[in-house]
Structures are given as structure tokens and as C-alpha cells.
Amino acid sequence: MHIRGWLTGLIVFLLAPCLLFASLWFHNKFENVSSIDRSLAGLNLVQSLGPLMQEKALTGQISQPTEMLRRRLVDFDTSQTTDELATELDDFLQEPNVPDALRKARLLTAKISQLAKLSASSSYETSKLPHLINDTLMTVVIETSVMVKNGEMLSGKAAINTWDKMLVPVQGGQFKVAADGASRATREYFQGLEGPRADVLRDKAAAYRSANLAYQSAGSKLLSSTIKGNSGADITNEQLNSVQPDFVRTIFALWQETVDYLHEDLQQQRAETLFAVALAGLVGGLVIVAAFAIAVALSRALADRTQQEFENLGFHDPLTGLPNRRALLRSIRALPPCAVENSTGLIIFDLRHFKKINDLYGDQAGDTILRDTAEQLVQFAEAQDILCRTGGTEFMLLRPNVSDAPEFEKLPARIIRELGKERIVDDQKIVLESNAGLLINKFGDPVTDQILVDAELALRSAKQKAPCKCALFTSEMRTVFEENGEIAKRLHKALNNDDILPWFQPQIDIVTGEVVGAEALVRWLDYGQIRFPGYFLPAAEEAGYMDRIEDIVRRKTIDLAAELAGRTRRTIHFGLNVSADLLSSARAVDALHCQVKDAGLSPSLISLEILEAVMIDEDTAAPIKENIAHLSELGFFVELDDFGTGHSSISSLRDLKIDRVKIDRSFVSGVDMKPDLQKFTSALINLAKSLDIDVLAEGVETTGERDWLRQNGCDVIQGFLISKAVPEVDLSTIILRQNFGARPTTNADRKSAIA
Template sequence: MARAFLPAQQAFSPESGLLSHLLANFDGLVYRCLADSNWTMQFLSEGCMGLTGYLPGDFIANATISYEELIHPDDRSRVRDIIFDALRRNERFSLEYRIVRRDGAVRWVWERGTGIRDAHGACFALEGYVQDITQRKAAEDALQEAERRYRSIFENAIEGIFQSTSDKGYLAVNPALARIYGYDSPQQMIDTLRDLDRQLYVDPQRRVDFLQHMNGQGAVINFESQVYQRNGNVIWISENARAVRGPDDAILFFEGSVVDITERKAYEAKIRFQATHDALTGLPNRNLLRDRLEQALLNARRGKHLAAVAFIDLDQFKFVNDSLGHELGDELLKMIAGRLRSCMRAADTVARQGGDEFVIVLGNHKDCKTVEDTIGRVIEAVSRPWMARDLELRITCSVGIAVYPNDGDNAETLLRHADSAMYKAKELGRNNFQYFSADMNQDATERLGTLNALRQALANDEFVLHYQPKINLLTGAVVGAEALVRWRSPARGMVTPNDFIPLAEESGLIIDIGAWVLRTACAQAMAWRQEGHGGRDALMVSVNLSPSQLMRDDIVDVVAGVLAATGLPPRLLELEITETVVMRDIEKSLDKLARLKMLGIRISIDDFGTGHSSLNYLKRLPVDILKIDRSFVNDIATDEDDAAIVKAIISLARILNLDVVAEGVETEAQRRFLMENGCDVGQGYHFSRPLPAAAFASAWLALPGETAGTGRLAPAR
């Protein structure tokens, strides 16, 4: 490669000094060489030393090294091809390649030159210049690496990355964003989405908000919106973006990132729903109920309308739940929830208060007539029959209503008053509704006080048993005694069962009270037996088994444990079970009664005739006694229908080889009718009121060699 060849006659011209000075200060080297296989040098400027580490003389005529050897081995062939190709086309050449310095360092150089031709046009030499571009190449490499890394991040990022304008859609998007929006490629998305306001955002106002943030603040952080995917599906996204501005501070474009937060939003919605809705029925729970009620009251105040709260409690749900199982109980609650929803307007709210209690918020009513119409539909809907395990079952509800503003002006008061009215509906026979009245506050307070006192009664030994004799109607002899619990309250005096047993059933206290009654009655019967009362066979004691007790899985173990603890022979214990409870789950009842019978006790069906027994089931029940309900005994002497029913029950018992007991016998005419029609045993005020244990023994039980008191033959009024 020839370097600045000067004719010999000019070598010592004044201008040559100027030229040498210029070449010495050139950043690189200037050369002239022959166009031969080794690029034999004829001239190199002083910059040769700084660039290559060799003196110019080392290259002249290849004295020490040829320039060809200086070129990096991997680049030599390419360099020669590029130069000779340019020479063939009679063009200047420009190229970049590596050289290996004398010290072994590799440097990048840029060379630019041209061919020197003779009079015939043949190229015989080259001349040009070479500069060190190592730093520039390093900077370019670093830039390329940075670009490569950025491109890798851009192309492979999990989150979407974009550049967009305010009015012309997207300038650039990465594959992740295209996937998020449902497009096959970034270019397809760029070509398709040109009107982001309408094509992308579900709510165009969100695009307006985005642009306002960008224009005012220059950025958005966690900006959440709903957008359409290509197929029309709606997803949630979160954007972080900034505005890129030009020298005049005008916005050139936006750039940022997008993540799909649809799953997170769904999870958040699920959490919010769970926080405000009942997990079983999907109805609003107490938290949302309070909010809906407050809103209904606010609307009622503004519009001067009525707002009503209806408190609904399912009648006897606990027995269904206990007898048929919690799984079926849950299905019942879900079914009831659906029926309640079907009775509501869109503006009304039905919520689950807890357990088997529901609350309805009725807003924007003109008068109580429309409220009553809604509640009437609710009661009818709840009471429709439903099928469970091939059985057609019915359940009813009791409803209490409190109306704004007459019954209260805030949510808490209205709920409390509706609850009080619901209890009144239960007291009046269930399956009805009652409006709140002022005296219910006193009833509710008394009820709460009774419940609190009842919780302490067992611990304070406040219960006592009275015994009512069962009399052989033919001989007048006592054949047994029914144990009846009384509550000897320090504050209320002697409380009869009707005043506390229903509350004990509802609160669950009946389990402990019933167990106490069973233990105490068996212990007393054993004591009478040991004292010799009642003769050789002693006295049979009968105990009422509550529905809650019978439904418990451990009832057989409880009874067996009491018999073992007291020593009472099983044949001297009779358990009275109501007909309705037995028929609630006949298969389960059959199993438990059979296991109880295996203990050796006797079983009586109490209140017979008031339930729905079928002869098919009755003949399968392992029972010993039918007990005629007092409602049929009251008028047997004067009412032909009652007389016929009692005769039929007695005949049925005879067919099934069962004993018959009539309760509620209060007159001699009743006693005589029962005796003449074949009833075995009677009990009632005609013979004796229930008596404390000592008084009962004195009046009705005789020790060996003694005669019982006059009470045995004289009716106690």
C-alpha cells in the first residue's frame, strides 16, 4: 500500500518540510505500497509507530515484516477481496479490519485508499491512510450489546411493552403484549389497533383519564382498566407508562409496560364477595346486610317512603338438621335461599343472618299492604313441599316485621325489633308473621333474662322433679309415675315446663336438662325400690325424651350409662317420645328405638294422634305403649268425633298388641268412658296433680305392711 510517494526532485523542496510536519501530526498513518501479494511498502508516515509499534523502515521493502503479516489472520482474506474488488471497479475502497501490534495487542483500524494506475490503466500501486478506531469499535460494540440486550428484553419479556401515540395507535409492541391482547404477532396488533379509545378500552373514559395523566403529570403508575382482547373477551390490565418529550417539550410518544391482572381482579372480587356474602347460600351476610339496610333507610328518608325489615326463622329446622344430617340441612338452606330470592324485587335484599335465620330489607314501599303481600309470598314459598331422600317434607317459617319510621329510625333498632316480632310469631303457633309492637321490647328483655337465668339453673341446683301417677283404670292401683321437671327459680318462683322448655330447646340447654331429668328420675325410682315402695316389682318411672335428645347419636349410650350408674333395672324405665319426632326421620328413629329396646326399657309414643303416623310405619316401631293426647280426651264424653278417635286408637293398640295410656283425665265421665272402651291406664288431675317425690310416695306408694295414703283413691283437684 503506497504511502505519499513524492518525486525525487521534490524531496528537498521547501514544501516538503510542511508536508512532513502535516504527516507527522496525522492521527494514523499515510502510506504508499505496491499492489503485490505482500503489499510491499514504499512509504509510511511517522504515525506508523504509534499505530503498529513498528518503525516505518521495518515495513519498507518488507525489511522486518510485511504489512500483510500485520493484518489479523482472520481478516486477511476479506481485506484483500474488498480492495481488489474496488480496484477492478476502479473505485475507492474503505474498510475496517484488525491488526496485531508488535506488542501483540489487537487493534481495530479503518483504511481508506485508491489505486494508482500507469499510462495503460494498469494498477501498480495503492495509496491511502489508516486510522485506529479501536475505541469507536468498542463503543459501537457496547451499543450493539446494549441494543441486543434491550431487544432481548423487549422480545422475551413476560409483561407487555409498548410505544404509542395519543391519536395514531401503537408505534411498537413486544410479543408479550400481542399475546395479552390476543393477537398473533406485534405487527398484526399495530396494524389492527388504530383507534385505542374505541377498539381497546371497554370504558372510553379510561383512555381519556390516561391521556389526562400523561399530559398533566407525564406518567401513570398502576393504571388499571378493562380492555377488549381481539376475540372480544374482556380482561383487566395494569399500565405503567411515561411521556417521552422532544426538545420543544411536546409529547412525542408514550412508552411503558402492561400486565394482565385479570386473575388478580377475579381473586380480589372473590375475596370481597366472601367478605360480604354467605359462603353456603351466596346471599349477603351481616356485613352487607347492614350496608343495604342503611341505604334503604337513607332512600326512605329522602323519598318519604316506608322501609321494612323482616326477620325470618325456619320452624323446627334444628330437628330436620339433626335427624336428616347437616349435609341435607345445608341443601335445605340453599333451597330456601333460592325461594326467598324469587319473592324479591330487584331493589329488595334478602340476607342470611346466620344458622336458619334470614333477613329481608324491603325499601321504597308506599304502605304496609305491599309489605304484607311480599311476606305472604315468602311464607307460601317456604312452606311448599320439597323432596329429600325420597321423602316429601315441609318446613315453615315465622316472620317478624319492623317498619321505618314507626318502629325505629336506624338499622340496629329495626333489626332488634323485627327479631322480637319473629319470636312473637313463634309463640303464636309459627308459620305466620307479626308486626313489632312496643310491648315486645319487654317480652324480649324478659326472654333474655329467662335464658340467662336458665343457663345458671343447673349449676345452682334449681330444678326439681314432680311425679304424676299413672292409674290402672279398672283397679285404681298406681302402676307408674311420669317424671315432670319444674324450675324452682329464686326470682320467678316455681316455673312450669311450658314457660322454659321451648326456650331450653331453642338454646340447646335441653340436652343437659334432659340428662339431669333422666338421672334424677332413675335414681329416685331406684330409691323407692330399695325402700320397698310399690311392692315386689316396684314402680315404673317414665321420662320424656326431648326431640334434641333423640336426634343425638349418643342417646343409647347416655341411657345405658344412667341405668348402670343408678342400678335401676331397665324394665322399670319408660321413655316417652313424641309421635312427630319419630316420624321426622323414620329410618333413623327405627334404628335408635331398636337399640334402646335392646337395653330392656319400655318405649311409649307420646301425644299419639296429633302427628302423621302411618300404620305401615307404626307396626315397625319397637314401641310398647300408645299414649292418647289430652286434646282427644277433653271432650270424649260430649264430642262424638273425639270419642270415635279415642276408640279407634284403642282398637289400633289392641291390634298391634300395645298398651294404651290416656293423659289429661280430669273427670269421672272421662275415666269411665276410657275404662269401658278398653283403655288400660290413665293419668290426669282427676287422680292427682304432679307431686314432689316425698308427697308422691306418701300419697301413692305403700311400704310392706302399710296402706297408701288417701290420695291414692281421692282425686286431687
Template sequence: MNYPVPENEAERLAELYALDVLNSGRSAALNGICLLARQVLNLSFACVGLVDRDRQWFMAQSGFEEMEGTTREDSFSTWTLLGSDVLVVPDTRADERFVSNSFVTGEPHIRFYVGAPIALRPGLNIGSLCLFDPEPREFSEEQLDVVRHLSNIIVDQFRLHEATRRAKRELEHRRTGQSLLEMQSRELWRRQTLLAQTERLAKVGGWEIDVASERLTWSDGVYRIYGLTPGRETTTEIALSHFPPEARQQFLRKFETALDQREPFEIELPFVNAHGHHRLVRKSCELEVDGNGVVRAFGILQDITEQKEAEQRMWHMANHDALTGLPNRGLMRDKLDAALRRARRSGKHVGVLLADLDQFKDVNDTLGHDAGDALLIEAARRLSNCVREVDTVARLGGDEFIILLTGIDGPQEGMVAAQRILAALSSPFVYRRTALSCRASIGVTMAPAHGTDPSTLLKNADIALYRAKAAGRGVAVEYDPQMQQATESRIQLSARVRLALENGEFLPYYQPKVCLNTGAIVGFEALLRWRHPRKGLLGPQEFGQVFEDADLSVAIGERLLALTTRDMASWMELGCSFGHVALNVSSPEFARGELPERILSALDSAGVPPERLVVEVTETVFLGRTAQTVRQSLQALHQAGVFIALDDFGTGYASLSHLKQFPVDRIKIDRSFVHDIEHDIDDAAIVRAVINLGQSLGIETVAEGVETPAQAAYLRSNGCDFAQGFLYSKALPAARVPGLLKGWNAKEVALQASASLDRAV
């Protein structure tokens, strides 16, 4: 049994059987209530079901092919029985109780369900009023009250049935018939009262017209919709006068067609009540045919103004961003699809601009989400002011926006619009006395040149945006087909790198660091190499772009750490005096927040003292949202004995502040300054300044890219501590390091530097 059963199942079944209604056939009154429920609540299906031991029987239904009933397992009423109030399922596909139901997966494909339990006595639910629709939706409390009133009417029908049976028994036993009539009168009065309440709650009323005499009759509910006093004599002229002229003609055409073809209809029309308020009404019409002619037309008039307003609000919420009010991704795709169809017919062009705010994450992480939200709202405002009324600005999520340019004359207008947007975003945005950057990077695609369908255009705009970010941000880049090739190459490279990691193709090579005063090797830098099975040994210049993938960057870093600590342990066992090994660490490795534990654990497992390791970082890891994590990680490593080196010193913009904020033992002079040190006075001045800065702060200096004795001599004469480069050795595999150390002649290296210095003097 795959369905729930109420705890009082036996009592419930006894109540059902005592009612003795299962074999009584369909009820015309209940069918009428089902029809009323559908029309009042604008739903496709309605039924009244009574739940037997293992089956649900339909006592009435409207809107779908006549059925005797359903199995209890497939019955929605099975779940309605469990509660005392209305059961609402806004979307059956999102509800695990119904997602596999045969009436959800198959005809009539139910997506929305409302069920009201039917109980003649509290706690003994014998069935339910079931309302269905093939579209998901929500019900207001006012609509739920209508459902409750309708279910009360149904209960009254069963009570009437029960009372009638009881009256018959009483008559059969020659009891007083007067009491039965009084009881039935009370029940009828209750039904009429409940129907009147339903009319008021649902803002609905009934109308009827005698076709031959044109005599029009309204219920009190129609009078209330018109704003007129109930009971007042009315005519078709008065009824039609409250509709605007076009709506009046539309209804008359519909009504005349119905009379001619004898077909019912339903129509929604604008309406003005007696108080001058503009409303929207739904009018349905049924026909009574006698012989060859229509003798009577009747139906329901309902004020659906609030219902339509609620639907519009729901549509807006489903299709717009809650923060900025801009269209969301789904609505944008619909608009883009429509714009492309129009462009194909007119021969015009369509532009798709994908914009990404450059420093949004930094704002969020440093100033909080309130500042981030304010920045998004301001960016949305500026973007909207940059485009025409026919264009659309949407927020895709996060800090990404899309600008749709429709019906433009030429492809060049896309870049013109992008430059206009960049100019509008260039000025800072002040939030609580703090100036925030509103700058963005933009990828531009044009249809039909760069694609003719939404998916292709959006994909190519994303590729162009990637290029814009890589170009330094704050720029607009138009898509070029070669970018697609580069993207595919990058994806292929990433896949190949993952395979190389699995196959153990990455390994460290070691380049020695030499003391400029003594010529001795004081340590090594571990440099990543890829032993490619077809291309041979590759350096980072061949695959460095994969470090943009955070997961790959971390995986490669973990691989390099494991191999480096293994090699250091091996050299220690051989008694090699290798000094230390420097290891480069990337931003994504810091972002994980567990870098110190991972490094110290690897050293401990290999039996390598922490002072044997130098962690080298570039200034980029100090920037952005991970700065605090980086600071804490470096301090933890430094306190454990690991040395910290700042790589590529002088190429950033805040090096001096970094020396103050972070624990730095060594600074490395970038090779770009060392290369022309003999000929470029600016480079020479920068190198001297860095060396002097290091000496003043008690920080050792290491020069990279030293290739000539003259460069070494200059560095030595100006007080630089260490140097590395091809002058001493290229990077070597771990197996060759012991031989290098054994054959190293420190005195000869020192003398070479001295001789070069003497020649220079």
C-alpha cells in the same frame, strides 16, 4: 433474640461487609427503582434494606419519612432472608410472625408486604427489596415477576458497585482499564435489558415532554400501550387523541394546574389504543423546575386494565356469596346504612325482611349438600325476582336471606312484599325428580318505626322471625315492641333456669298410673317441677319455652334422669312395689347421640333394673334430621329392657308409620281426646280407634288426664289398659310415694270404676 437467623449467618455477613456499601450513603439509582416499584405496582411504600448483625440499614426508600433503618427484630427483611424467592404476606394482621410488629401496630400500619431477597451469590442474602401497603391485598404471578425483575436490577446495581470497586483496585495496580470499561458496558446493557423486560411485564412506559418546544418522547413501553410501532415520531396531539373527549379535558386541566402550581400529579383515565380496544391507564407526572419556570415534564404511563379487573373480582368475591352470587352480610350492612341515610333525607321508609327456609336442614341431611345448594340457588332466584331493581337480596349464611326494600312510601309495603315473597316460595322446587319445599318464614321490620340503625333493625327482624317460626312457619310476622319484651323475658328466664339447675331447684314429681281392670298402681310418670324460691312450685307451663334451648333441654333432662333413678333406688330399698317410672325425653337429648349409654349408665349406677324405666317420647322427636339417631337409640334401649312409650298419640300426622318404624311398647292417649269423651262423639270414636289399634298390634294403651269416674269407666269398658290423672292422684314428691302405695286400695278404685259403668248402662 426474637428473630430467626439463617444457618449461614457468618458467611452472609462476610458477603455484606465485603461489598463495603453500608457507609456509602443513599443511592439515587436505588431511590429511582423504589419510586418505579411503587408506581408500577400501585403501592404506598418501597425501600432497599441491607441486614447487618442486629440492624437493617436503608440504602434507598420511597413513600415514607426518611429513616436510617430499623432494628433487626422489627425488620421484615429478617424473614425475607430465609428464602430464595419472593416473600408475600397478604395480611400482616393474619400472620403470627408480624401481627405484633411495631410497624404493623403503629405507623405506617403495614398490612401488605412483598419482599425479594438480594443476593450477589446464591444462598447469601444480604438484604431485600421491600414493598409495603396499609391495605391487605393479593399479587398476581405477573406482578411477582415484576418484583423479581426489580430485585435483579438492584442486584446489578450492587454488582456494578462491586465491579467499580474492583476496577478501581485494578487501576490502582495499573491493570488494564479496557477490561473495566467492557465490564461496565455489559452491566449497563444488562440493566437496560432488565428495565425493558420490566416495562413489558408491567405494561408500563416512560414519557417526557420539553415544555418550551412541546417535543414529546416515549419509551418503547408507551408505544406498546398505544399499539404503535416503537420509534415512530409522535406529538402531543397524537398522544391526546387516544383519550375520550372528557378524559382528554380532564388530563389537560390537571396538567395545566401542575404547570401553574409546579406540583406533580397522578391520574387514572379511560383510553383507546390503536387497535380500538378500550383500556384503563394510570398516568403520573413529575416536573423539572429551572428558576421560575418548568422546563420539563416527565412520568410513567401504565396500562392498569387487568389490575383493575382483578381488584374488581377480588372486591366481588369479598362482598358476595360464592354459591348464590348475592351480596353477603358485610355488603348488605353497607347498603342498609346507605339506604337509611337516604331515607332520613327524603322522608321515605326502609324495609328489612329476614327470611329463613323452613326445611333446609332436612333437605341437607336426607338428600345431601348438593340438593341443599340447589335449593338455596333456587330460593335466591325467586327472592330476586320478587323485588325491584333498587332493592337488594342478600344471603346472610346458611339458609338465611335478607331483603332490603329502599325508598318505599309506607310501612305497610313491607308486609305486602313479604306476602308476595311467601307466594313465590310456596310452590315446590323439583331437584332430580324429588319435590323440595322452598317455603320460608319471614320477620319484617320497618325504618324508622322499628329502628333507625342497621343493628337495631336486624335484631328486631330476627325477633320477628323467631315469632314467625313459633307461629307454625311459612308465615310473615311484623315486628312489634312487645316482642322485644317477650324476647328479654325469655333470655332472663333462660338465665334463671341455668341458676336453678346449679342450685338444685328442679326435681321430679310422680303421678301414678293405674290398671283400669284391677285398680292397682302399676307405675308412675316423672313430671318436672321447679321449686322456685319466691314463686313456689311451678309446672312446665311456667317455663316450658326454655326447652327450645337445646343445651338447657339436655341439662334439665340429665338432672331429671339422675334424680329419678335415685328415687327409684330409694323406693327399692324400702321394699316399695312401685312398678315402673316413665321419663320424658326431648329431641335435643337424642341429637347428642349418646342417650342410651347415659340412661343405662344411670340405671346401672343406681342399681335399678332397665325394665323399671319407661322412656316416653312425642312424635316430634321422630321428625327431621335426627330420625335415624332416634331409631338407633330407641332400639338400643329396647334391647336392653327399657320400655318405650309414645306420648300424645293421635296429635301428630304420621303416628301409624311411627308404630311400624320404632319399637313402641305403649301408646298414650292424649288428654285432649279424654277430656270430652263422655260428650263428644268424635273424641270417643278416636279413643276407641286408638285402643283397638293397640290391641291389634299387641301394644298397651294409657289414657292421660282422667278426672272423672265416668271417664275411667268408659275407658275400661272399651279395653284401655291403664289410666292416670287427677281422679287417682295429683303428682307427688318422691317422699310421699311410699305412703301412697301403702295406703292404696286397689279394690275400691276398681269398684268405683265398675259402679260408674253400671250407672252409665
């Protein structure tokens, strides 16, 4: 994790609103520049119409080329409005009537100004100039043309009527309003102008006012002659006609100067806006860079310190303060080559049944024990050792250079003894059990991450031995692990193909020789080969397939018992080996009972073989004993397996309702020829008999063993002397065949079997 990068990102995030505001401001300014550029383009089009309008007003015709102007109008806007502009240009050019043509030109300039948004782009100082250009001055030109046209029309008449006499005064009044309005507007508008060409514009306005007076004087003569005259010969319009061209030129000179002034104003606004954008960009950029640099500089020390703290958290266990698995891997990869005479050693420790400690005494007590364990391990570590907590209850000690391998091999046992000493936690006495896996690589072998895997394989081997044991890694462990992996793959397929099934080893009455039971033993039919439990159960346990295998054996055994129920002369008990997981769960016990009842069986026909080992631990044995008692109450036949080999034989017989004990083969093999063994075996038989408990001896292989057991009160035997485990079909044949050697099964027997 790069804290400096994160802090830099945070600074950028905090500066983002400023950058956003700045970007919006820049966008607005560039939009203003774009608007001004469009206004300038429109003003140039209006300016191009000026000479055409002046020529039309003076001569009534247009001799100048207009194709370029048409293309510029098309380029100005590609919307539908462009066609209207071109059409109106044609109307203006083709209109023979001068006043009407000028009116169309005025409409065209107004539309161009509207599209160009001249009024919006103009500054406050020049905001009234677009109206002066497009309307006020053009109206004066139009009215002068109308007055000249009216004078020519009247002078050509033979007689002047009353309506004719009214025409000139009315139109003359319109002209005067327009012309005098333009005079006032130019005087008022131009008074406050401060631009470089303001004086020139005011001079042009003064010239206009002077020309206006001269034109109005000539117009008054036309008006007077019209009122007094009776025919066209009486009309005096020569002076008006001679003054009008100069007046029109004066108006267009003022019009052109006004356009130029507005053009310069727009150019100045554009330049000022671009300068403001450039200046703001420069200053803003410098401010942002400076702020960013200052922030980065101020955060550097914090970033370095925080980075170090995060790295420590990432490579250390927060509970014990020891390095974690990541730190161990980093250390392994950074190890230099060992000296020729040395090797690298790794010990992995795991605390057993730690969940029970948390459940009984609380997580806080568990955390205290883990911290104490870390402190104890530190006492055994040398200066160059790397001690880590790599899992919940797992610790590793890496010694980069093992100079004395035999002494290092003794270290795990010493640590296990130290960890196993009684300790007081919250006024509670606690004894820890642990296992250790040890690895010492060969001289000169490179040290890689593989040593962790190998050490864990050694730990697994130690756990399989017994609590408080240690195992040294050998290459055979890896071979077995890899073989188990391959077996597990094939076993998964076998489970799906129904190739896992129980075979049954018969159990006979030692007196009559009749079959009275059978123990279900799992087998794997592997493409014609019979695989025994020792071959595949370790792999199944590692792969997590044990529950499925137990379910298959239990289901098929119950099905066979249901099939034979009521068909045998003797009651047959079918033995199931019951795991500690099932016995620990009241729900699993109830599920087993439902499964038996659903098959139509009496629970008494199912013999549950319980290992003494599952009840060694007093804390875990309590719920197991409760569930065993419940199974007995439900009617199951309860059998204590491997009787005599555990530490709880007497207490189990005292606390539980046991129907039969099963003497382990170690007390049976050669008992007929070993006087010392006979004492132990007869004592076990007599103990059970004194409590009215039946006795079954397993592993009987010779007639001598059978005879001795019969003479000493054993009830039932099983072993190779009788039969190996056989498929269910063969067992059914053996059981049903003995029916023919005795009385047939009665209804009473059948009801008793399935009740």
C-alpha cells in the same frame, strides 16, 4: 382495606434492600470521615511537638508552655493510653540528655500516630509520609545531637584512647546511614507527589540534602581529628558545632512541610468524602423518589381496580352474588328518612333442615339450591329493594319504602309457597321448607340496625309455630326475648344451686286405683315459688340449658326408681320424656342404658315416653326408629306419647315394639259428654288393644271421664283427678302407703322388681 396503601407498602418493601445498601454505604463513608478527623487531630498533636523537639535539639531546654498540649493529649483519647501519652510527654520534657529526650519524643509521636491511624487514613500518594515524619527525619536529628555530644565529650578529654577513637567512626556511620537514607527517601517519595505544595516540599528536601552534605563535611573533620589526635586539644569540632544548628533547622523545616503536606492531603480526602456522600445522597434520593413516584403512578390504576374488587368481595356473597350482611348494614345506615306516608319493611327467610340436604345429596347440590333460591327471591324484589344473603341459609329482603303495608305482609307467604315447590336437583326431587320473619316499622320511626334483631325475633316466633309459617314482629316478641334473657340468668344460678328437680304425676290402674307409675315433670324451685316448664323452658332452650335440665331430671328419676325398687307391691314405671337428640344418637342410648344398670335397676322400670312428632320426617325418623328398637331390646318400657295427634300413629305401631300408648288430653277432655269425640277415642283404644298394647289416658280431670275410659277398656290414667305433680317425697309416701292395704312385698316380688 386500602389496596393503594398495601401496594405502596410493597413498593417500599422492594426498595428496602436498595435503601439498606445505601445506608450501609453512607455509614461506611461517615466512618471514614470520623477516622480522618481523628487522624487530623493526632497529626495536629504531632505538629505541636515539632517546635518543642527543635528547641530541645538546639538548646537542650524547653522554654515554651506545654500545659495546653497536655490537655489536648487528654482530650485526644480517654482510654488508659492517654495516661501513658501524658507520662511520656513529661519524660521528654524532663530528660536532660538531649539525644535521650529526642528518642522519647520520637516514641511519643509514633504512639500518637498509631492511635490516630495516620497510615490507614493517608492516601496512597502520602502513605509513606507518616513514617518519614515519625521515624526517618527524627532519627537524623537524634544522630546529629549524638555526634555533637560526642565531639564535646572528646574535646574535653586530656587523653584519647582507642575506644574513644572508635566512638566517632561508629556513631558517624550511624548518622550517615540515617542522613543518606532520609536523602534517598525524600528524593524517591517526593518525586511522585502531585499536590499543590509538592514543589515546596521538594525544595525543602533539596535544602535538606545540601545541608546534609555540609554537615557531613564538618563531621569528616571531627572524624579525621579523632583518629589522628591524642588529646582533646587535637579534636576539631568547632565547624560541626557551628553547622549543626542550621542543619537541625533545615531538618525541622522539611519535617514541618511534610506534616503540612500530609495535613492538606487528609483535609482533601475529608472534603472529597463529604462531597461524595452529599452527591450520592442527592442523586440516590432523587432516584429513589423518582422510582417511588413512577411505581406509585403505575400502580394507581391497578390499586383503584383492585380496591373496588376487594370491596365487592367484602360486601357480596361469593356463592349467590347477592350483597351480604355487611352490605345490608351499610345500606340501612345510609337510608334517607322515609316519606311521611311510607315505612320501611324487612323480611328474613331461613331454609329449614338444610344440613339434611347437604348430608343426603352433597354440598354441591346444596350450593345449587342456594343459588336457585337467590334467583327465585330476585323475582319478588322490586327495583329499590335490597336483597341479601346474610347467613348460611338465611336471606333478607329490605324494602326502604313500603307504600302498601297489607300487600307487603302477604309477600312472605307467597315466597314461602314458591320456595316450597318441588324442584329437581341432580335428578333428585327436593322440597324446601322455610320460615319467614316480617318487620314493618312505624311511620316516622328511624331505621337502625335494630330492625335486623327484631326481624330475627319474628323469624324465631315463626319457627316455633310450624314449618312454612310467617310471623309479624310485635313489641311483645322483644319483651319476651328480654324476659327470657333475664330468666336464663336466674336459671343458670338455679342449675348450679340444685334448684331444678323433677316432680312426679302419679299414674293409676283404672280398675284397682293403685299407683302403677309416675311421669317425671321438671320444676324450678325459685325462692319458694314453684316455676312450671312453660315459664322457663323456652328461655332454657334459647340459652342452651336443655341438656343439663334433661340430665338432672333423668338422674334424679333413676335415683328415685332405684330407691323404691323392690319396696312396692305393684311394679312402678317411672316415665321419662325422651328428646329427639337423645333418640338420634346411638351413643346417648348406650349411655342411658349404662346409667340405669349402674343404678342397679331393670330397664323395664323406666318408661321412655316418645313423641310421635319426632318421627314425622322419614329421613330423620330412620335412625330414631333404630335406636327405639334397640332400647326395646335392652328391656326399656317404650311408650308412644300424644297418641293420635301425629301423622305416624299407625306406622309407629307397625314398625316399633310399643308397650303402651298415651292418649292425648285432646281426646279425653269431655269425652263422657261428646258422642263425636267418643268415636275417635274408642277407635284409638280399640286399635291399641287389637295390637295387645296397653292404653294410658292423660289429662283426666272428672269422674265422668274416668268412668267412660274404664268402660271402654283404658288401662291406666293420670291427671288432676288423681293428683297433680308432687315432689318425690310425697310420691314415695303415696306409693309405700298402698302397701299397707294389701299383702306385704315378698322376696319373689322384690327380685322381680330389680332383676
